[in-house]
Amino acid sequence: MGKHPFIPLRHRAVRLLWSAAVISDVGTWVQLIVVGSLIARDTGSAFQTGLIAVVTFMPQGLAAPVGGLLADRFDRRKVFAAALLGQATMTGVLAVVLALGVREPLVLTVLILMSSMTGSLGAPSYSAMLPDLVPPEELMAILSLGIFSWNSGRVVGPLLASLLALTVGPAWTVAFNATTFVVMAGAVALVRRPFRPHEVVQAGVMERLADGWRATRSTPGCWLGIEMLIIFNVTAVGFMGLVPIYASALFDGSTGLAGTLASAQGIGAIVGGVAATVLSHRWRRSSMLVGNLVALPIALSAYALAPSRPLAIAAIFVLGGCATPLFLSVSTMIQRDAPPASRGRVMSINQAVGGGFYGLGLMFLGLLADLTSLRVAFVIGALLLVLGFVVLTRRTPTWRAAVEGTLTASEPSPSLV
Numbered sequence: 001m002g003k004h005p006f007i008p009l010r011h012r013a014v015r016l017l018w019s020a021a022v023i024s025d026v027g028t029w030v031q032l033i034v035v036g037s038l039i040a041r042d043t044g045s046a047f048q049t050g051l052i053a054v055v056t057f058m059p060q061g062l063a064a065p066v067g068g069l070l071a072d073r074f075d076r077r078k079v080f081a082a083a084l085l086g087q088a089t090m091t092g093v094l095a096v097v098l099a100l101g102v103r104e105p106l107v108l109t110v111l112i113l114m115s116s117m118t119g120s121l122g123a124p125s126y127s128a129m130l131p132d133l134v135p136p137e138e139l140m141a142i143l144s145l146g147i148f149s150w151n152s153g154r155v156v157g158p159l160l161a162s163l164l165a166l167t168v169g170p171a172w173t174v175a176f177n178a179t180t181f182v183v184m185a186g187a188v189a190l191v192r193r194p195f196r197p198h199e200v201v202q203a204g205v206m207e208r209l210a211d212g213w214r215a216t217r218s219t220p221g222c223w224l225g226i227e228m229l230i231i232f233n234v235t236a237v238g239f240m241g242l243v244p245i246y247a248s249a250l251f252d253g254s255t256g257l258a259g260t261l262a263s264a265q266g267i268g269a270i271v272g273g274v275a276a277t278v279l280s281h282r283w284r285r286s287s288m289l290v291g292n293l294v295a296l297p298i299a300l301s302a303y304a305l306a307p308s309r310p311l312a313i314a315a316i317f318v319l320g321g322c323a324t325p326l327f328l329s330v331s332t333m334i335q336r337d338a339p340p341a342s343r344g345r346v347m348s349i350n351q352a353v354g355g356g357f358y359g360l361g362l363m364f365l366g367l368l369a370d371l372t373s374l375r376v377a378f379v380i381g382a383l384l385l386v387l388g389f390v391v392l393t394r395r396t397p398t399w400r401a402a403v404e405g406t407l408t409a410s411e412p413s414p415s416l417v
Contacts, residue, residue, distance in 0.1 A: 005277035008134045008142040013191045017133075020187030021149040027180030029157025031091075033259055034165050034173045035108060036244040063120035064355065068348025069208055076125035076195040076344065081188040083122025088181035090115035095178055099171035119181070120355070124348035129195045131335060131343070140280055140332045147273040147324055154266030158259030197341065212345025220402040221337035222346055225330040226353050227396075231388035232326060233357035235381045236300055238365035239319070240265070241358075245366075246374055251309050264313045268320030276325035286400040289329050293389050296322040297382035304378030329403070336405060 008014045070079045094111040102108070134142050164173040216222045239246075243261050247253035279288060299319040306312035331350075338346040361381075369377040393399050 005141050005144050005148075005274050008138050008145060011133060013193070014133050014142065014145070016187045016190050018145050018149055020184040021146070022152050024180040024184040025150050025153025026157045026160065027153075027177035029153045029262065030161040030164065031174050031177040033158045033161040033244065033262060034170050035112070036241075037161075037165070037248075037254060037258055038103065038108075038170060063117040064124055064348040064351040065209060065212075065345075066348075067121040067124040067351075068212060068345035070121065071125040071128045071344025071348070072197045072208070072212075072342060074196075076129050076197075077188055077191060077193075079125040080122040080129070081185045083119055083125075084181045084185040084188065086121070087115050087119035088178045088185070090118050091174060091178035091181065095171050095175035098169075098174055120351070123351050124344045125195075127335070127347040127351065128197075128344040131340075132195055136336075139335055140328065141277055143331050143335060144273045144277045144328055146331075147328055148270055151266040151269035151273070151320070151324070154269065155263045158262040162256050162259045197344065208345065212342050212349060215339050215342040216346050216349050219337045219339070219346075220398070221333040221405055222350075224396065224399055224402040225333040226350065227392055228326070228330050228389075229350070229353050230357050231385065231392060232330075233354060234361040234364065235385040235388060236296065236361075237323070237358055238362035238381065239300065239303065239378055241362045242365060242369070242374065243316075245369075246312075249374060251312065253309070257309065261313060261316050264317040265320035268317035268322075269324040272321035272324040273328055275321075276328050284400075284404065285329055285332075286403040288325060289403060292322055292325045292329075293386075296326065297386050300382040300385070301379050304375045304382070333403060333405070 009018065067079070067083070090111065094108070094115060097107065097111060130142055130146075131139060161173060164176065216226065243265075244258040247257040247261055251257060276288065296319070299315065299322045303312065303315035303319050306315045334346065334350050335343075365377045365381055368380065396402075
């Protein structure tokens, strides 16, 4: 039963949360494409276009640690629902500003930053809830459902963004995104059971943060996953946030082409996620990881050098299929090995690293693209990805055991950080 990628949906709570997450993820991608295309058209800058994606995801690096403290102190369901309602409010303010005709990149960036920071306060609570929803053998499957949700949004959202941008304009498009957060909060409220931490430690804020860091650092699977996330986000993942400027600068495309590229990546990601979930019961996860680390830089280089729109769409489809199993493997490692009492704080570190270093990587690739070209920036990113993982595996000889979950916390391994 645990081998089926959709088996967690037999649980009512999972069905509720996942269905609402699909709607919310569609709204997020609608907003990313519409606002990103506005900035790309008005500025022509890869850096400023990428900044919209940065402020959408990088707040995880700022607010997630606080969210982790909340997740390990209060009912995680209530924390998550409150954060969603706060995010809906801030996104509604963004919609009103757009309706008033404001297009200043700095104003839009600040509002998106505030909305994302509000949502990030609840993200560790949601992640910490997931292992309590299913038996251990279904952990990878429920995490893959999150990837399916996010990438279903990536498929449908850009197409819907193209339609909404032409019919109702950017303000109502962003208002649609605000509504999806309310829908998600309603689904959370319908899961009528508490998700309280296994153990609430009465200690100061700094002491609890330090305890979460120690738990992450002393757990090999968690720490290796964090290191992999850093390398992956700094070198390669930034291509996702640069889709609007890629479409505009290389192929003179607008929202329609940007949406098509994002959708193709989303379809590839769903295919890759399903394949990874099924194959994880047949192949060693460390071997699957190596295969993806070989394929991903090749796919990124092919996307960078694509000479035509059809080849660019095909390349980003393959790129999505290669990137998703890496995310899934790392997420499963961290969720699997995180100590229950500090799971919220461990997941907040995971999200802080993911969001923070994704933002840094996106700014790095954006600046590099403005100085050279997008094609050069992506190829350099692919080469740095290979170099980073070679160095990591050389300095961490026990990395395979950490990936497989056979390395205990009493056997710490050398690391890059």
